[in-house]
Amino acid sequence: MRKLVGRTLIGMAATVLAAALLAPAAVASPIGDAEAAMMAAWEKAGGDSSPLGARKGDVYPAGDGFALDFDGGKMFYTTDTGAKFLYGPILDKYDTLGGPPASDLGFPTINEVPGLAGPDSRVATFSASDKPVIFWTPDHGAFVVRGALNAAWDKLGSSGGVLGAPIGDETYDGEVTAQKFSGGEISWNRKTKEFTTNPAALADQLKGLQVAIDPTAAINMAWRAAGGAAGPLGAKQGGSYPIGGDGIAQNFASGKVFFSPATGANALESDILAKYESLGGPVGSDLGFPTANESDGGIAPSSRIATFSAADKPVIFWTSNHGAFVVRGSMKAAWDKLRGPTGKLGAPVDDQAVNGDVVSQQFTGGKVAWNRAKNSFTTDPSNLAPLLSGLQVSGQNQPSTAAMPSHAKKFALHWWWLLVAAAALALVALSALVAWGWRRRRRSRGDTAAYEPPVEGGWGHDDVDAATEHFALDDLYPADQQPPPDAGPAARVSWGRAAGAAADLDEDVQHGGEAPPESEEGPGHFEGPGADDEDPDAVDTDSIPAVSAAALSEAGYVDVPDEDVYPEADYAESDYTDTDYTDTDYAQAPDAAVSEAVAAGAEPRTGRHAAVDADDASEPASGPAGRPTIHLPLDDPYQVPDGYPIKASARFGLYYTPGSELYHDTLAEIWLSSEEVAQANGFLKAD
DSSP: OHHHHHHHHHHHHHHHHHHHHHHHHHHOOHHHHHHHHHHHHHHHHTGGGSTTOSEEEEEEEETTEEEEEESSEEEEEETTTEEEEEEHHHHHHHHHTTHHHHSSSOSBSSOOEEETTEEEEEEEEBOSTTOOEEEEETTTEEEEEOHHHHHHHHHTTGGGSSSOSBOSOOEEETTEEEEEETTEEEEEETTTOOEEEESGGGGGGGTTOOOOOOHHHHHHHHHHHTTGGGSTTOSBOSOOEEETTTEEEEEETTEEEEEETTTEEEEEEHHHHHHHHHTTHHHHSSSOSBSSOOEEOSOSSOEEEEEBOSTTOOEEEEETTTEEEEEOHHHHHHHHHTTGGGSSSOSBSSOOEEETTEEEEEETTEEEEEETTTTEEEEESGGGGGGGTTOOOTTOSSOOEEOOOOOTTHHHHHHHHHHHHHHHHHHHHHHHHHHHHHHHHHHHHHSOOOOOOOTTOOOOHHHHHHHHTTOOHHHHSOGGGSOOTTOOOOOOOOOOTTTTHHHHHHHHHHTTOOOOOOBTTBTTOOOSOOGGGOOGGGOOOSOOOOOOHHHHHHTTOOOOOSSOOSOOOOOOOOOOOOOOOOOOOOOOOOHHHHHHHHHGGGSOOOSTTSOOOTTTTSOOOOOOOOOOSEEOOOSSTTSOOTTOOEEEETTTTEEEOTTSTTTTTSOOSEEESOHHHHHHTTOEEOO
């Protein structure tokens, strides 16, 4: 019995001890901590006499934190921000935007306080990553300033600076966010990260201002640009989640916002979102991420368009009459050239089809087909094809062509090509002529000039050996052309050197021609230039008989004076080793040789005793040429060459003036100086 009573007492004591130890933990619940913190802040602000007034009700959850109502305002609490209160117009603005659960402002980070615009202004800051504030003045009301606009506003002095207080919420126009203030306006482009201002001079103070926008802030901005909770996307559902390699997505009641570092955050709504996700979305399709918020398509009664990041620039276009279809690649290029959905083709009525090398797509206004192998377009109706001439298709190195009916001015194309061909042939002919003249001049300059040895001299035995070392004289000459044994020495002949006769003689010996008669000094003893002085163009391969003195006199050769008739060249003194040439009688050349020498008078003179014509090598300058009327495209085919404003398509015989609607979208094949030149060359003006 004692044991039983003892065990009972011990159990009761343990229960009491456990309850005592666990009681503090029960009291330290999140809602209890929130209540304690908010009541402490209320007491500090003045309790019942504070702007909040008396307490109303209990603490309740609000988003990721808690809230407590008072007669004149509210207290909000999170572990990160602590207990902060709002009241009056700023609290009304906060609640209108959805408060902690539905807005993207976060929780207040300070108690509402007077602003810099004066004691009557009020301001409160919030915990969202783009640092939003709600600023109120009695003259204008309460408005949110956040993100890049808030950074610029702060840089310019906030409400106490030149811009003053906000007089409206931010507005969106494509990539540009803008907000008006009492002293001006700020705009910011989310793609270029550049600011513009009114007054414009304020923008200089914002150059280099860096604005960090994280994925959450970017998603919230895209949602607000689409209309926020009251817009087509509706209220936010859950938190963001990763998608694809580096993407993030956020669900809303009637759409989604997709984010990637390369594209930023962009919203898609119901019908286009359904088409996108049916193709696989950013993960399963090859469209990539959206690059802009879905927007109006420009066609009544209802149309929408969204652009995507793939290299061929795809879009999804939706109309209430036909539905949503993808337009991309060559079809997108042709569609854009024809002014998209509001142009001649209209809206797509189906996705593109592929048949071999041909890609085609049907639109409300016709059909476009593109042959990948030929890089050419055809259209239905066919009159659209010329408008696609020169169109660049992504992935193709050359501008596209366009198949079209025969043109009345088809011959103009052939004539233009004939002009180019004629110019090319003339250039080739001129180049050949210049090259021939250059080679002739080099050859004439290369000839070595010197005087013959005197007639009394003779070639040494070494020289004859060099010329006939492989042949006996009996082998070189037939028996009927050899002198009789008792014949005396033949008369010696002095050969003129101007035409290289000595070289000819040596050449004749090597090719089986008649050998010269023996000199006094023995058979085969000759004097004259060596084989190195041979001029291949002057070689005569016919056999010639030995020339006697009588034959020379009959031919009219006369002796020339020993005095050289060439003027002495004016050379500066220098260390120069002269070749041992001895003067000799100069034989008068025959008429043919004289004529040749006269004709060669225009060529430069060479040799030690010849005055060099220093200016001979210079070509006469050509006169000024007329300015061409045709210009080929520059490295940038869309850049207009100076003085050639007219674009022309030789393929279709059309030309485009700067005032033409298609001028800036047409790739010029050639540029012309005026319309008159275009018409003179057979081109027709494009409609």
